Amino acid sequence: MASTDGAAQVLVASNRGPVSYDVREDGSLHTKRGGGGLVSGLSAIGSDAGTLWVCSALGDGDREAVRRGVGEAGVRMLAIPADVHADAYNGIANSVLWFVHHMLYQIPLEPVFDAEFRRQWASYETYNRAFAEALAEEAAEGAAVVVQDYHLTLVPGMLRELRPDLRIGHFSHTPWAPPEYFRMLPDDVAQQVLSGMLGADRLGFLTQRWADAFTACAEQFAGGLGGTRVGVHGLGADADFLRERAHEADVNERIVALREEIGTTPDGAARRTIVRVDRTELSKNIVRGLLAYRQLLDDHPEWRERVVHVAFAYPSRQDLAVYRDYTAEVQRLAEEINAQYGTPGWTPVVLHVKDDFARSLAAYRLADVALVNPVRDGMNLVAKEVPVVSEEGCVLVLSREAGAYEELGEEALAVNPYDVVATARALRQALTMPEGERAERTKRLAAAATALPPAQWFLDQLNALRAG
Numbered sequence: 438m439a440s441t442d443g444a445a446q447v448l449v450a451s452n453r454g455p456v457s458y459d460v461r462e463d464g465s466l467h468t469k470r471g472g473g474g475l476v477s478g479l480s481a482i483g484s485d486a487g488t489l490w491v492c493s494a495l496g497d498g499d500r501e502a503v504r505r506g507v508g509e510a511g512v513r514m515l516a517i518p519a520d521v522h523a524d525a526y527n528g529i530a531n532s533v534l535w536f537v538h539h540m541l542y543q544i545p546l547e548p549v550f551d552a553e554f555r556r557q558w559a560s561y562e563t564y565n566r567a568f569a570e571a572l573a574e575e576a577a578e579g580a581a582v583v584v585q586d587y588h589l590t591l592v593p594g595m596l597r598e599l600r601p602d603l604r605i606g607h608f609s610h611t612p613w614a615p616p617e618y619f620r621m622l623p624d625d626v627a628q629q630v631l632s633g634m635l636g637a638d639r640l641g642f643l644t645q646r647w648a649d650a651f652t653a654c655a656e657q658f659a660g661g662l663g664g665t666r667v668g669v670h671g672l673g674a675d676a677d678f679l680r681e682r683a684h685e686a687d688v689n690e691r692i693v694a695l696r697e698e699i700g701t702t703p704d705g706a707a708r709r710t711i712v713r714v715d716r717t718e719l720s721k722n723i724v725r726g727l728l729a730y731r732q733l734l735d736d737h738p739e740w741r742e743r744v745v746h747v748a749f750a751y752p753s754r755q756d757l758a759v760y761r762d763y764t765a766e767v768q769r770l771a772e773e774i775n776a777q778y779g780t781p782g783w784t785p786v787v788l789h790v791k792d793d794f795a796r797s798l799a800a801y802r803l804a805d806v807a808l809v810n811p812v813r814d815g816m817n818l819v820a821k822e823v824p825v826v827s828e829e830g831c832v833l834v835l836s837r838e839a840g841a842y843e844e845l846g847e848e849a850l851a852v853n854p855y856d857v858v859a860t861a862r863a864l865r866q867a868l869t870m871p872e873g874e875r876a877e878r879t880k881r882l883a884a885a886a887t888a889l890p891p892a893q894w895f896l897d898q899l900n901a902l903r904a905g
């Protein structure tokens with residue numbers, strides 16, 4: 438057990454941790470540090486609380502670091518065997534639980550819960566148990582443990598059995614499936630997921646909608662919440678960090694390069710931009726976004742040559758064939774639109790698939806319109822980041838199925854993400870919005886988007902967990 442005195446200690450558990458390692462050609466280890474809400478949230482606690490982040494080794498570099506005993510203070514990486522991790526992460530978390538919560542199945546043919554699924558489920562249990570045991574070993578008497586996400590749904594229940602003295606929280610960064618979709622899971626698996634979650638003292642969700650969906654599942658399939666409390670914490674954008682980072686030299690350089698790619702109209706005027714930035718994630722709806730843009734060019738020839746769709750679709754979960762296929766379809770469709778409408782001086786879709794945070798910020802700065810049209814999304818931080826960084830004001834075209842819609846819906850142009858014609862109409866409305874209105878809306882969007890910055894988001898959860 439850690440030496441820090443009890444209740445002040447905070448432990449975080451998540452699949453992906455704040456650092457990762459690569460083995461270089463000369464055999465040395467190279468450390469990469471991640472960002473994101475959790476990293477900046479955790480920094481709010483300060484270092485004297487004996488904070489510990491328990492995460493999984495994800496690649497060979499991470500496993501090598503664990504083997505060599507290399508690590509960062511405050512981080513414990515679990516070297517779960519690669520095959521067990523692959524089954525749990527790719528097989529169950531990303532191919533089943535992610536699909537259920539985002540309602541991504543093509544129902545006529547999937548899901549199929551067969552013997553292979555059962556084998557992978559056993560790995561998911563093993564992987565969750567490894568986390569529960571590590572947390573039980575590390576936590577001081579009465580410490581607070583905040584478990585993150587769908588990868589670790591069984592941990593609260595397992596940990597509760599091992600260490601009834603702990604304050605256990607769980608936070609979901611995804612939507613939660615409504616009962617009629619959740620019940621697709623085999624009954625015993627659905628039970629295990631719910632009782633795992635209900636082992637927590639408190640469950641956090643990004644929006645009321647996802648919290649209500651969980652509560653409905655618990656009521657219908659687990660006899661209710663029992664003593665578990667449910668709360669909502671809508672993670673906001675980190676305005677200070679973003680505004681500063683967006684004006685560093687590398688971002689300025691990217692702006693120049695992007696302007697070059699976007700070009701000017703034949704009579705020399707600046708072109709308008711419709712910007713999107715996503716991981717190439719099945720739920721992000723990048724393909725229908727491109728279809729809507731094509732519809733705009735079809736319906737409104739006056740916008741040809743005058744607008745560019747700047748689409749950044751960064752690689753994600755490339756171990757899964759369905760993600761690779763989706764990435765290929767995004768590229769194919771972008772090329773098709775460029776072949777159909779492009780001219781020697783105008784590339785209608787500027788697509789980049791190589792992750793570059795500085796370039797994303799550059800695109801945020803110059804965006805006239807931001808397109809955020811997921812079919813379902815826990816929150817969507819891009820919708821919150823663009824208005825904060827935007828220079829001239831940016832109209833947000835926002836899916837009503839994104840968690841962010843709960844907070845930003847009034848100032849955005851809302852779309853049904855499946856309706857390509859309506860999305861095209863919203864894009865046009867966005868492009869033609871008077872400057873004054875655009876600037877006013879952006880100001881209000883930025884205020885709503887930064888209402889709960891990461892540090893406060895994390896502290897609120899912690900305080901609520903300890904208060905119960």
Ligand code: F6P
Binds near residue numbers: 453586610611753754
């Ligand atoms: O967006 C939801 C989320 O669970 C995030 O919390 C997390 O960053 C991401 O998805 C997981 O993605 P990955 O599979 O790349 O770790």
